[in-house]
Amino acid sequence: MDTTVQSWERRELGSFFHTFSDLASLREDGPAIVEKGDGAYIFDTAGKRYFEGNSGLWNMTLGFSETRLAEVAARQYAQFPGYHTFFGRNSKPTIALAERMLELAPVPMSRVFFTNSGSDANESVIKLLWMMWAAEGQPRRRKLLTRKNAYHGATVMASALTGKDYVRAFGLPNAEIVTLDCPHSWRFALPGESDEDYSARLAARLEQQIVAEGPETIAGMFAEPVMGAGGVIVPPDGYFRMIQPVLQRYGIPLVADEVICGFGRTGHLWGAQAVGLRPDIIVASKSMSAGYFPMGAVMLSADMDKRATAACELWEEFPHGYTTGGHPVGCAISLEAIRIITEEGILDNIRKVGPVFQAGLRTLAEHPMVGEARGLGLMGALEMVADKKTKTAYAGEYRVGDRIAKAARDLGFIIRPLGASVVLAPPFIATLDQIGQLLDVLKRILDDVH
Ligand code: PLP
Numbered sequence: 001m002d003t004t005v006q007s008w009e010r011r012e013l014g015s016f017f018h019t020f021s022d023l024a025s026l027r028e029d030g031p032a033i034v035e036k037g038d039g040a041y042i043f044d045t046a047g048k049r050y051f052e053g054n055s056g057l058w059n060m061t062l063g064f065s066e067t068r069l070a071e072v073a074a075r076q077y078a079q080f081p082g083y084h085t086f087f088g089r090n091s092k093p094t095i096a097l098a099e100r101m102l103e104l105a106p107v108p109m110s111r112v113f114f115t116n117s118g119s120d121a122n123e124s125v126i127k128l129l130w131m132m133w134a135a136e137g138q139p140r141r142r143k144l145l146t147r148k149n150a151y152h153g154a155t156v157m158a159s160a161l162t163g164k165d166y167v168r169a170f171g172l173p174n175a176e177i178v179t180l181d182c183p184h185s186w187r188f189a190l191p192g193e194s195d196e197d198y199s200a201r202l203a204a205r206l207e208q209q210i211v212a213e214g215p216e217t218i219a220g221m222f223a224e225p226v227m228g229a230g231g232v233i234v235p236p237d238g239y240f241r242m243i244q245p246v247l248q249r250y251g252i253p254l255v256a257d258e259v260i261c262g263f264g265r266t267g268h269l270w271g272a273q274a275v276g277l278r279p280d281i282i283v284a285s286k287s288m289s290a291g292y293f294p295m296g297a298v299m300l301s302a303d304m305d306k307r308a309t310a311a312c313e314l315w316e317e318f319p320h321g322y323t324t325g326g327h328p329v330g331c332a333i334s335l336e337a338i339r340i341i342t343e344e345g346i347l348d349n350i351r352k353v354g355p356v357f358q359a360g361l362r363t364l365a366e367h368p369m370v371g372e373a374r375g376l377g378l379m380g381a382l383e384m385v386a387d388k389k390t391k392t393a394y395a396g397e398y399r400v401g402d403r404i405a406k407a408a409r410d411l412g413f414i415i416r417p418l419g420a421s422v423v424l425a426p427p428f429i430a431t432l433d434q435i436g437q438l439l440d441v442l443k444r445i446l447d448d449v450h
Helices: 003-015 023-029 067-079 092-104 118-135 156-161 195-213 239-249 271-275 302-315 328-343 346-364 400-410 432-449
Strands: 034-038 041-044 049-052 111-115 143-147 177-180 218-223 254-257 281-284 296-300 370-376 379-387 416-418 421-424
Touching (some): 118 156, 118 254, 118 281, 118 302, 143 195
Parallel strands (some): 218 254
16 A cells, blocks of 8 residues: 555645535545646656546646646746736736736727636626626616526635525525526426527516616626526527616626636637626636636726716725736746747637537437536536436436446546536646547446446
8 A cells, every 4th residue: 555645645634725626525535635737638647647627627728747837837927927917017918918908808998907706707797796886876786697507616706696505504694685587598498498589588587677677777687698607508599689788778788707608618708608698797716827826817998997987086996806816937937828828729629629529429418317418619527317217317316427426437537426416527738639539538437337
């Protein structure tokens, strides 16, 4: 037995307070201590190799050994190791990244500021919206529209925005949160209802909810273009096209949470382009730095910029910011990651490999356990059902997602369990061979677990 492995596991369990980790699985399997990576693979301390079928947490999109990102970081550390963006000071990589992001935005955007993560970027948007409405003499516009199964982060308000019961379970400031339906056709469309009809029904229901709440109390709506942590829910055709006019009718800004979708995940540079979303505000993170530095960003349309700036004038400033938001090293890394994605064939690779991945997933839908195989680009999910006809979920104690993910881990593949589903988000550098192997392993596991 390798005592080093034991010792690191014991040390981890003895010292580390686990977040978002299933404690029963930890007790059974212990933590996996990862110490190196190579391309799309990671290696644990015992030397076992795993294909990272989730790109870490959707973020290590360029894999685990992109030396150019390490080199650019080293150069920037040597040149100017870090700073903040407050009090009228800034640094060159931060400005260059702001310009590049505005150039690449899916709809014209006017200005951008940087944060450290997706959660704090969403949190920043909430403050900005509240400040803007208060400055415009509408201080009652505080409520935030979100959707069941959305994930927007772990800070207090971002958790409240997250439409998952287990996140909100112990009580969060939910009073100003309005939860809308999850736009998931397979689960919630009526029998025989087309995507268009379902979208129209959701838009009508949105309008009812806005009217019932009082439009004069609503600050904005947050939406992931494709829901990620909610189980990779691609909205029905026409969904954003139909809900946007409703929001516009009541002057409600739409915030696209592109934390997962942004920078290629769907096969489009932005999720907004994949689903016809025209945001007023965009939140980005994850792939922006390919996971090599904690980064987040908030982009504002010209209208939002103008109105937020007017509000700032009233209070002399936006009383907000994070010491390390816009860190020059993070910005230099992000510029390089974005260059690699957009100019050096990575987006092309997603467009080549993504459809093969999606087609392979769809063939797994024929398996008796699989209720739905879904996804877009390089994000996908398999939702397991106890009864395919009635779409009855497996009982919780069956822990079907956990069992599949554990079997995959034993075979050297990391995939993520999510209740009765498993979620997959291979790195953008994944090859056709690697995707083929991932799909083969999934098929084998489904046959074994069944
Ligand atoms: N928004 C979305 C859509 C996410 O998926 C996540 C994280 O997974 C977040 C926000 C929060 O980002 P972070 O974990 O960087 O705070």
